[in-house]
Amino acid sequence: MNALYPMTPTYHLSLWQKRQAAMLYYYSSQSYLDALLPKIEELIVMAEMLLERRSILDPLMVSERWGVRDTAANWSTGGFPALIEYRENTMWDMAKRADQCYGITGTNQCAHMLGEFSMQWATAEQEKEFRERANAVFSYGYKIDGVMERDWSDMTFWSIWQQIKGQFPRLPKFKVHMDIEGKTGEVPPRTGVYVSQDDPLGALQFAWTGGGEGMWKTLEECQTFNELGLDVLKTLGRAGLWGDEDGFSKFIAQNQYKGVFTDPIFSARYQVQSDSFTYRPCKWYFVELLEGEFEDSDPDAMADAPGSEPQHPPRKASGEPCPHAGWWFSPAREGSRQYFRDGAIFPKLEGDYGYTFWLWSPDQSRPALS
Known part of the structure; x- marks a missing residue:
């Protein structure tokens, strides 16, 4: 029956890989970027109101020693333009998405510039409120930058998930295209999320086809456990x-x-x-987000439960297809542990009588590089 109806190779994402894919698609989406603009504009309006209120008192704050350093006029000519540039850069980023062009935002540059200029011209309450609002905007923008720079480790993904998992009562469904392959150091064939072909512990990446600002125009090395x-x-x-x-x-x-x-x-x-992490080059599979389709279960009711044990695939005989991508071994030979893709046919080991049985390995990490 297997010979007549061969299994189509598939790649099943783990729960943690699904969460990573959901976060990557969420923070790289057009809608998430579009929502950054009104946040910046609200911050600009707030700054304008504060500057207008303080303009009357500004002449009284000029210091013989420091000049206008701590005045609203100084912040207006130094700090305020950073907000305007931040808004313009975001509008440019939004427009370029139509060309599959991605990149980091102007968040870090704006945050750095505002940190360089004193706000002693404002009251303590006004400065506190403004900086809290600005930090919230920057935190929002940094999520985009983290996706584009590919600097999120498994731990980073976990930490962010704790903050936003309430937004995902159901995880989106994904399809891994094993026929759409990428490679470290090369521009991907399609814009979207990619998963390492042979490292189930490697962090997923978002990559794009249309170039963009910065150095992250290709699939990078896979960040994984050392x-x-x-x-x-x-x-x-x-x-x-x-x-x-x-x-x-x-x-x-x-x-x-x-x-x-x-x-x-x-x-x-x-x-x-x-x-706990290292980097290694690898080949990648494209992970498609299936719009409007979701998992049936609450993700927090799955393998996150304390003390829960994962259900391993059953043993398989030589000649049968692999039911789940991962590392398998055979008791018939010492050192037989190897990685099989979904649908790959388990081989018969030389010198074995009858079938060779293959078992799911309790160690799903890749072997150390010699």
Whole structure:
């Protein structure tokens, strides 16, 4: 039957990969970028109102030593233009999306410029309110930049997910196109999200076809777990990874991992999280977002439940197709562990009588590079 009806190769995304894909498509969307513009315009209006109110008092704030450094006039000629440029850059970004042209926003530049100019011309309450509003806008814009710069690790994705998971009561559905391949260092064939072909722990990326400002015009190296990260994963488990404070404390104590800051527990945890990743070139599959289609289950009711155990695929005999992409091994031969794609036919090992049985490997990490 398998010979008459061969299985079409497929790639099943894990729960964590689906979440990453959902976040990447969300923050790279036209609608998310479009919503940045009114936020910037509201900030500009707020700045204009503050400057107008302070214009009368401005002459009284001129210092013989510092001149007009702390005046509203100085902020108006130095800080305010940064907001105007931020708005113009965002409008340009919105227009270029039609040409599949993506890139980072002017968020970091505007935040840096506003930080250079004093707001002592405003009251403490006015400055606090303005800076809180500005930081909220910058936090919004930084999400776009993080996607475009491909600097989000598995831990970063997890942290952001804790903040926004209420927006995804149902995860979108995705389709992995194994016939649409990308490669590190090359422009992708289609704009969208990409998943590593052979690394189930590698962070997904968003890439585009139309060029753009900056250096991120190609698929970058895959950010994945290094030896330390794999050790943390093995100890804490996938469901407890990054969020299990007690588990992290025990891991740090058992491994005598020392940080470089004052607080021994916090610094060690921070250091472990920062040191758990590496980069490697790879080939990628295109992940399509199926518009208007969603998963049936609440994602938080799935594998995130504490103590839940993943359901592994059943053992398969040689000659049968692989039911789930991942690492498999056969008891028939030591060192037989290898990666199989969905639909790949399990081989019969030489010297084995009858069928060779293949089992899902409990270790789903790639082998260390020699």
